[in-house]
Amino acid sequence: MPIGGEATDFLDVERISGVNASVCMHCGKCSASCPAFHKMDIHPHRFVALVADGDFGPLLRSVTLWRCLSCFTCVERCPRAVKPANLIEAVRLLLIRKPGGNHLPPQLVPARLDEELPQQAIVAAMRKYNK
Amino acid sequence: MNYYPGCTLKTKAKQLDAGARRTASALGVEMRELPEWQCCGAVYPLAEDEISGRLSAVRTLSAALENGGGLVTVCSACHHVLKRVNADMADNELIRRRANNYLALKKAYAGETRVVHYLEWLRDDIGFEEVKKHVARPLDGLKVAPYYGCLLLRPSDVMRFDRPDNPSIMEKLVEALGGVAVPFSRRSRCCGGYVALDDRESAQAMTESVLSSAVKAGAEVVISACPLCMYNLKNGAGENKLPVRYFTELLEEAFGLADAAKE
Ligand code: SF4
Numbered sequence: 001m002p003i004g005g006e007a008t009d010f011l012d013v014e015r016i017s018g019v020n021a022s023v024c025m026h027c028g029k030c031s032a033s034c035p036a037f038h039k040m041d042i043h044p045h046r047f048v049a050l051v052a053d054g055d056f057g058p059l060l061r062s063v064t065l066w067r068c069l070s071c072f073t074c075v076e077r078c079p080r081a082v083k084p085a086n087l088i089e090a091v092r093l094l095l096i097r098k099p100g101g102n103h104l105p106p107q108l109v110p111a112r113l114d115e116e117l118p119q120q121a122i123v124a125a126m127r128k129y130n131k
Numbered sequence: 132m133n134y135y136p137g138c139t140l141k142t143k144a145k146q147l148d149a150g151a152r153r154t155a156s157a158l159g160v161e162m163r164e165l166p167e168w169q170c171c172g173a174v175y176p177l178a179e180d181e182i183s184g185r186l187s188a189v190r191t192l193s194a195a196l197e198n199g200g201g202l203v204t205v206c207s208a209c210h211h212v213l214k215r216v217n218a219d220m221a222d223n224e225l226i227r228r229r230a231n232n233y234l235a236l237k238k239a240y241a242g243e244t245r246v247v248h249y250l251e252w253l254r255d256d257i258g259f260e261e262v263k264k265h266v267a268r269p270l271d272g273l274k275v276a277p278y279y280g281c282l283l284l285r286p287s288d289v290m291r292f293d294r295p296d297n298p299s300i301m302e303k304l305v306e307a308l309g310g311v312a313v314p315f316s317r318r319s320r321c322c323g324g325y326v327a328l329d330d331r332e333s334a335q336a337m338t339e340s341v342l343s344s345a346v347k348a349g350a351e352v353v354i355s356a357c358p359l360c361m362y363n364l365k366n367g368a369g370e371n372k373l374p375v376r377y378f379t380e381l382l383e384e385a386f387g388l389a390d391a392a393k394e
């Protein structure tokens with residue numbers, strides 16, 4: 001799949017997320033509170049800045065898309081109501097809404113299951129990583 | 132009270148379902164399971180243009196309205212999805228219109244149902260003073276670390292569950308049952324969630340951080356209201372291990388119902 005970012009990405013992300021990334025004041029609170037910070041290559045405040053700049057190439061290739069936990073700590077703490085988690089979700093959707101864009105192909109799932117894994121986790125992962 | 136159990140409470144978390152029903156009935160309220168409910172979808176669709184992912188929640192919410200009375204849920208994830216979709220139906224004109232167009236319900240739905248988590252129901256409808264009166268076997272000073280995780284609390288403007296950075300609902304419950312609530316700094320930090328399926332090591336790092344904080348605080352047991360937190364805390368533990376129980380299990384024990392539960 002071509003990954004590089006397209007001219008329409010900015011409009012799509014704004015429409016999908018309902019967020020205006022340009023009101024971010026780069027305080028870094030989102031990154032400072034993010035429990036997945038050390039697992040990410042592009043940290044939440046940088047992610048937001050790149051969305052505001054329309055620089056989608058690095059975002060579409062980032063590990064951040066798959067490590068964000070949707071824990072909403074950044075959403076809770078952001079003083080400008082930017083909702084970084086919603087922007088990460090929107091960029092992830094740019095990828096997985098394309099044909100062949102699934103991150104967690106269903107055939108990989110059975111090997112990752114065990115007796116105790118709750119249904120909720122399986123449905124959540126399928127919905128977050130696939131379309 | 133209308134009750135939405137959700138898929139996980141019918142399978143891997145049966146004890147959470149049974150515990151909620153038994154303790155509610157000890158408090159004099161029958162949980163009426165909604166007929167023909169569907170999976171809530173497990174995660175709230177953050178995308179504003181995603182209508183299909185919200186539809187099953189809307190069906191549930193509108194069925195509860197038709198039945199009369201509010202809607203209580205016990206699973207943190209179901210509660211999160213139902214409450215947020217409910218807020219969308221009340222406040223987001225476009226989502227409301229599109230969901231109603233699609234579903235063509237008998238009566239258009241606009242977020243009228245009151246959605247509460249079982250813990251909120253105990254606090255706001257029953258009252259912890261009343262809960263206390265039903266305690267037959269107090270927890271006898273057991274040091275309990277209430278673990279909130281993410282989905283009950285955030286985002287607080289929609290969830291309106293408790294103070295997002297300093298919640299107290301489970302602490303008050305523990306005290307009412309005769310235990311000692313041990314607040315710990317990472318009680319509302321993520322357990323690793325669904326990332327456990329994509330990168331287990333990453334999720335385990337989160338779990339370890341939560342448990343080490345509870346151990347340091349001197350807890351003897353951790354309580355949770357979420358089957359996925361339960362899974363991660365049990366299966367992702369590293370050096371720091373603690374028993375993890377559903378809050379309903381402590382309720383049952385304190386109410387003297389635990390022996391019945393074992394049968
Ligand atoms: S929602 Fe994602 S980006 Fe925001 S704090 Fe949680 S893990 Fe970090």
Ligand code: SF4
Pocket residue numbers: 023024025026027028029030031044045048077078079080081082083084
């Ligand atoms: S917390 Fe909000 S305003 Fe601050 S850097 Fe993050 S997105 Fe920008």
